[in-house]
Each structure stands twice: as C-alpha cells, then as structure tokens.
Amino acid sequence: MAHTVTRLTRFNMTSLALGLAFLYLPIVILVIYSFNASRLVTVWGGWSLRWYHEFFNDRAMLDAAWMSLSVAAVSATLATLLGTLAAIGLARGERFRGRALFSGMLYSPLVMPEVISGLSLLLLFVALNAERGFWTVTIAHTTLTMCFVTVVVQSRLATLDRSLEEAAMDLGCDPVRAFLLVTLPLIVPAIVAGWMLAFTLSLDDVVIASFTTGPGSATLPIRIYSEVRLGVKPEINAICTLVIALIAVIIVIASFASKLSSARGESAAPL
Amino acid sequence: MSARRIFARPARLAAIAPYLWMVLFFLVPFGFVLKISLSQTAIAQPPYTPVFDFTEGRAALAAAFAQLSFDNFRLLLQDNLYILSYLRSLVVAVTSTLILLLIGYPVAYGMARLPQRWQGVAMMLVIVPFWTSFLIRIYAWINILQHDGLLNQILLTLHIVSAPVVWLSADSAMYLGIVYSYLPFMILPLYATLSKMDASLLEAAGDLGASPRQAFWLVTFPLSLPGVGAGALLCFIPIVGEFVIPDLLAGSNSLMIGQTLWLEFFTNKDWPVASAAAVALLLLLVPPLVLYDRLQRRQLEGGR
Numbered sequence: 001m002a003h004t005v006t007r008l009t010r011f012n013m014t015s016l017a018l019g020l021a022f023l024y025l026p027i028v029i030l031v032i033y034s035f036n037a038s039r040l041v042t043v044w045g046g047w048s049l050r051w052y053h054e055f056f057n058d059r060a061m062l063d064a065a066w067m068s069l070s071v072a073a074v075s076a077t078l079a080t081l082l083g084t085l086a087a088i089g090l091a092r093g094e095r096f097r098g099r100a101l102f103s104g105m106l107y108s109p110l111v112m113p114e115v116i117s118g119l120s121l122l123l124l125f126v127a128l129n130a131e132r133g134f135w136t137v138t139i140a141h142t143t144l145t146m147c148f149v150t151v152v153v154q155s156r157l158a159t160l161d162r163s164l165e166e167a168a169m170d171l172g173c174d175p176v177r178a179f180l181l182v183t184l185p186l187i188v189p190a191i192v193a194g195w196m197l198a199f200t201l202s203l204d205d206v207v208i209a210s211f212t213t214g215p216g217s218a219t220l221p222i223r224i225y226s227e228v229r230l231g232v233k234p235e236i237n238a239i240c241t242l243v244i245a246l247i248a249v250i251i252v253i254a255s256f257a258s259k260l261s262s263a264r265g266e267s268a269a270p271l
Numbered sequence: 272m273s274a275r276r277i278f279a280r281p282a283r284l285a286a287i288a289p290y291l292w293m294v295l296f297f298l299v300p301f302g303f304v305l306k307i308s309l310s311q312t313a314i315a316q317p318p319y320t321p322v323f324d325f326t327e328g329r330a331a332l333a334a335a336f337a338q339l340s341f342d343n344f345r346l347l348l349q350d351n352l353y354i355l356s357y358l359r360s361l362v363v364a365v366t367s368t369l370i371l372l373l374i375g376y377p378v379a380y381g382m383a384r385l386p387q388r389w390q391g392v393a394m395m396l397v398i399v400p401f402w403t404s405f406l407i408r409i410y411a412w413i414n415i416l417q418h419d420g421l422l423n424q425i426l427l428t429l430h431i432v433s434a435p436v437v438w439l440s441a442d443s444a445m446y447l448g449i450v451y452s453y454l455p456f457m458i459l460p461l462y463a464t465l466s467k468m469d470a471s472l473l474e475a476a477g478d479l480g481a482s483p484r485q486a487f488w489l490v491t492f493p494l495s496l497p498g499v500g501a502g503a504l505l506c507f508i509p510i511v512g513e514f515v516i517p518d519l520l521a522g523s524n525s526l527m528i529g530q531t532l533w534l535e536f537f538t539n540k541d542w543p544v545a546s547a548a549a550v551a552l553l554l555l556l557v558p559p560l561v562l563y564d565r566l567q568r569r570q571l572e573g574g575r
Contacts, residue, residue, distance in 0.1 A: 008381075008384045008385065008386075009384075009483075011377070011381075012377075012380060012381035012384050013381060014381075015377035015378055015380070015381045016377075016378055016381030016382060016385070016393065018378075019374065019375075019377070019378030019381070019454070019458070020378075020393075020396055020397075022374075022451070022454070023396070023397070023400045023451075023454060023455075024396075024400070026408065026411035026412055026414075026415055026451070027400070027403065027407075027408065027411055029411065029414065029415060029421060030407070030410070030411040030414055033414060040419070082288060082289040082292055083289065085285040085286060085288055085289050086286055086289035086290075086293075088282050088285045088286070089282055089283055089285050089286025089289070089290075090286070090571075090572070091282075091572075092278055092279060092282035093279050093282040093283040093285075093286055094275065094276065094279040094282075094283075096279075096283050096286075098290070102286065102290055102293070103564070103567075103568055103572075104564050105293040105294070105297050105298060106289075106293065107563070107564050107567045107568070108560050108563075108564060109297060110567075111504070111505060111508040111509050111560070111563055112508075112509075112512075112556075112560075113508070113509055113511065113512020113513065113514075113529060113552065113556070114509075114512070114514065115512050115514050115529045115532050115533060115549070115552075116304075116512060116549050116552060116553060117297075119304060119532065119536060119545060119546065119549050120300030120301055120303065120304045120549070121296065121300050123300060123303035123304055123307055123542075123546070124296070124299060124300040124303050127303055139296060140296075142292075142296075143292070143293070143296040143297055146289065146292070150289075151567075151571065154571050155570075155571055158571060158572070162275070165274070165278060166274040166275070169274045169277065169278070170274070175277055175278045175280070175281045175282075176281055178278070179278075179281070197402070200402050200403075200404070203404065204404040204405060204406060204407075206406055206515060207514055207515060210537075211536075221404070221406050224406060224407075224410070225406060225515070225519075228406075228410050228413065228519060229518075229519065231417075232410075232413055232414055232417055236410065237414070240404075240407040240410060240411070243404055243407060244403060244404075244407065247402055247403055247404065250402070251399055251402055255395060
C-alpha cells in the first residue's frame with residue numbers, strides 16, 4: 001500500500017515531459033531555422049549555410065563577437081580567482097568582523113536587477129573618470145560573476161570532509177600547505193565549473209554591458225539586441241546557433257568536471 | 272588551538288582581496304547612485320550638477336547639504352508614469368512568480384520522483400537552459416511568435432484561426448518570455464527541497480490511511496515550503512527590475528520600472544531621475560533581498 005504514495009505517477013511523468021519540451025522546443029526551432037536557405041522566415045527554402053557565411057563576412061558582428069569572447073575570458077578568470085578566495089574566506093574563515101556584510105555583498109548580486117548594477121557601476125566609472133570600453137565592461141562582469149563562482153565553490157567546500165585538512169595539519173602541514181595539497185585538488189572541479197559559468201554569464205549579458213561600455217565597443221549581445229529590436233534576421237539565427245554550440249561545449253566540459261568531482265566525493269553544486 | 276581555528280586565519284586573509292573588490296565595485300557605486308539621485312539635471316557631460324564636493328571643506332559641505340534636491344524623488348511621486356510603472360512591475364512580478372510556481376512545482380515534483388539515476392539527467396536538462404544565453408532564448412520566442420512565425424503558420428494550417436494572430440507586443444508574450452526564462456530558477460530550489468524529503472514520511476502517511484492526494488497536501492507540500500520561498504524570491508526579485516524581456520516582447524503602452532529607468536538614462540539622458548528610480552526600486556527590493564540573503568546563508572553555511 002505504501003508505495004502508491006511514493007510511486008512515479010503518470011501525472012508526474014507528463015508534467016516533467018511537458019516542462020522539458022517547453023524549455024527546449026524554441027531553441028531547437030531556432031537552430032533548425034538557422035539552416036534555412038530562404039530569407040523569409042515563413043518559407044522553408046531547404047538546408048543552407050548561407051547565414052553562417054553572412055555572419056563570417058560581417059565585420060561589425062565579428063568585432064563584437066571578439067570583444068565579447070575576450071571580455072568573457074578575462075572577466076571569468078578574474079572572477080574565478082576572486083570568487084574562490086571569497087569562498088575560502090566564507091567557508092573556512094569561521095566568524096570574523098564584517099562577515100555578514102561580506103556575504104550580503106556576495107549573495108545579493110545574484111538576484112539584483114541588472115539595471116541597478118549597470119547604472120551604479122557606470123556612475124562609479126564616470127566619477128573615476130575611467131575611459132569606458134573593454135576594461136569597464138570586464139570589471140563589471142567580474143563583479144557580477146564572481147558571486148556565482150563564490151556560491152559554486154563555497155557549496156563544494158561546505159560538503160568537503162574537513163578531517164582531511166585536519167589530518168594534513170596533524171601530519172605537520174601548515175594551513176596554506178594543507179590547503180594547497182589537500183583541499184585545492186578536491187575543489188578544482190568546482191572551480192572549473194565556476195569559470196565556465198562565469199564565462200557563459202558574461203557572454204550572455206546585455207544590460208550591464210550596455211551601461212558600462214563606451215562608444216564603438218559593443219559586445220555581441222548588445223549587437224544582437226539592437227538587431228532583434230528591428231526584427232528577426234536570419235543571420236541572427238546563425239549567430240545564436242553558434243553561441244549555443246559554444247555553450248554546449250562548455251556545458252559538456254563543466255559536467256565532465258562535476259562528474260569528476262562527484263567521483264571523488266560528494267556531488268558538486270547545482271548552479 | 273584547534274586545527275580549524277589555525278586554518279581560519281589564512282582563510283580570512285584570502286577574503287581581503289574579494290572583500291575590497293566588492294566594497295569598491297558593489298557598495299561604493301550605490302553611494303554614487305544615491306548622490307546623483309539628489310542632484311539637479313543639467314545639460315552637460317556628465318549630465319548632472321554635482322552636489323557634494325569633498326575638496327571644499329566643511330562649510331561648503333554644509334552648504335551643499337542645505338541645497339540637496341529631492342526634486343527627482345518628488346517627480347517620481349507626482350508623475351503618473353513612474354507610479355504606474357512601479358505598480359506594473361509589482362503586478363508583473365507577482366503574477367509571473369505565481370505562474371512559475373504553478374508550472375515549476377509539478378515539474379520539480381516529477382523530477383524528485385524519478386529513479387535516482389534519472390534524477391541527475393533531469394537536473395542537467397533543467398540547468399542547461401539556465402546556461403544558455405537568455406537573450407537567445409527570448410529571440411527564439413520572437414522567431415516563433417512573430418507575424419509570419421511558426422505558431423501562426425501552424426494555427427493557419429490547422430484552420431484554428433483564419434488570419435494571423437498578433438502575439439508579439441502584448442502582455443501575454445511578455446509573461447511567456449518571463450516564465451520561460453525563469454523556469455529553471457523556480458524548478459531547481461523546489462527540486463532541492465523535494466528530493467531531500469524523507470520518503471518514509473510519505474510511507475507512514477500511507478500506512479496511516481492517507482490517500483496519495485492527502486499525503487501530498489498534508490506532508491509533502493508543507494515540508495516543501497522553504498523551497499517554494501527560495502524559488503519565489505529567486506524569481507520575484509530580478510523580475511521586478513526586468514528590462515530586456517518586456518522591452519522585446521511587451522507592447523510599449525505601459526512600461527516596467529526597469530524600462531523607465533533605461534529610458535530616462537539612455538533616451539532622455541536624465542541621470543538624476545534614472546538614479547532616483549534606481550534608489551526607489553532598491554528600497555522596494557530591500558525586504559525580499561534580506562529574506563533571500565538569509566535563506567542563502569542558511570543553505571550555504573548551515574544556519575550560522
């Protein structure tokens with residue numbers, strides 16, 4: 001009798017399947033249409049790479065894509081460094097003064113509306129008289145994405161067996177060596193996943209980048225956004241498909257990293 | 272001294288760099304927003320008259336305090352445009368969060384009941400869209416919903432409608448886009464609580480004669496409320512300030528506060544009013560943000 005209560009019902013299966021279909025169908029349709037030879041979205045003109053060709057001949061788009069990739073790479077690296085340090089401080093620092101402020105500053109950007117973060121950073125850059133462009137966008141993205149890295153690494157550190165570090169210290173390691181030799185190798189998968197997440201978040205952002213960039217240095221999402229406002233263009237389908245493919249590769253690597261981490265102990269953080 | 276406490280000191284030192292970074296690039300900027308929200312609009316570059324100038328000594332500072340301008344906030348309160356866009360933001364956020372809950376809960380519940388080895392796959396499938404660019408996912412919907420898009424084609428072919436329906440530039444399209452974008456944020460925390468639930472509680476309820484439905488409403492649902500709260504906050508807070516989705520999918524008759532802020536900043540170049548709008552939006556979000564911070568801390572630090 002008991003298992004009727006816990007059994008997977010048809011309702012459970014249906015809602016799960018519908019939910020996943022809702023999440024994926026639009027993306028699948030977008031990818032298929034990117035190979036449409038016809039200029040009209042309505043008419044299927046056969047398979048073609050025409051729009052990819054168009055993109056690779058579009059100087060402005062390519063520049064934007066390059067800008068986005070470099071911002072994402074640099075900001076993700078900075079964010080991973082800072083975010084990991086922050087996670088160590090929160091997960092291993094016990095109580096310290098200003099801890100509540102620190103965790104508040106790190107957790108609230110996760111949900112903070114982007115218009116606020118973007119506007120406030122821009123006003124800072126203006127006050128500092130900083131020239132707006134690559135570095136201002138990079139700093140803005142670092143600030144946002146390091147918080148995500150912190151959460152990913154911190155939840156990994158929280159599930160880690162602390163007796164390993166303690167054993168290393170009983171055996172004569174100082175804390176820094178114990179961390180480098182024992183803890184760090186165990187959290188590398190989470191750090192890798194954090195970098196990947198930071199990279200994709202940076203590649204995705206349009207609002208914060210719009211506020212913090214300067215004239216002449218648009219990122220790819222800013223370009224896509226301004227094109228989309230004017231209507232659907234087949235070339236955008238192709239660009240989006242390329243971005244999706246890139247992100248797919250990153251997800252495969254990240255999930256491989258988290259598999260590695262679950263093989264070594266407990267599972268990595270969901271985010 | 273215990274090993275933990277010896278370990279804590281270098282760990283705290285490690286936090287110095289990110290601490291300073293966040294103070295400089297997260298906390299201090301709010302000070303500038305506040306400052307500029309109190310200054311006068313000017314046709315200049317940058318377009319505002321500074322109110323504080325710390326180089327001029329205390330007397331000048333006192334004089335500056337005396338002429339702080341609350342005009343921008345007064346404007347926010349008097350002009351219907353702002354009040355309406357605040358109200359609209361709240362209505363949109365509450366409605367979307369409720370829809371998300373209605374859709375996300377059954378999906379998360381289904382996930383939590385899958386056989387163990389399938390749960391990981393299902394979770395992966397929910398996370399992937401979260402990683403995929405959300406601008407692209409909104410664009411994918413524009414592809415489908417536009418005048419000669421796929422949806423209208425299907426409806427016309429099936430003779431459900433006789434003329435193409437205008438889907439875009441409407442609230443329904445905006446809600447669809449919001450729900451679509453935020454669904455993973457709702458599902459993941461719900462799934463996290465539902466999957467941790469002790470199955471023996473349900474078995475006990477079943478043994479005591481509860482029907483599956485009763486067991487759900489008396490045991491599962493009350494125990495999943497922390498997940499409901501986390502998911503709701505994770506969606507509600509960013510949706511209030513959402514810009515891209517309403518801008519691309521909704522009509523331009525009524526704006527959300529994020530759009531108003533954007534308009535004041537980029538189109539009207541009125542930085543003080545945009546800043547005042549940001550301050551007001553932030554004030555609105557402080558209670559849910561504090562709640563969210565507490566939940567997050569409990570989850571990551573075991574309720575320290």
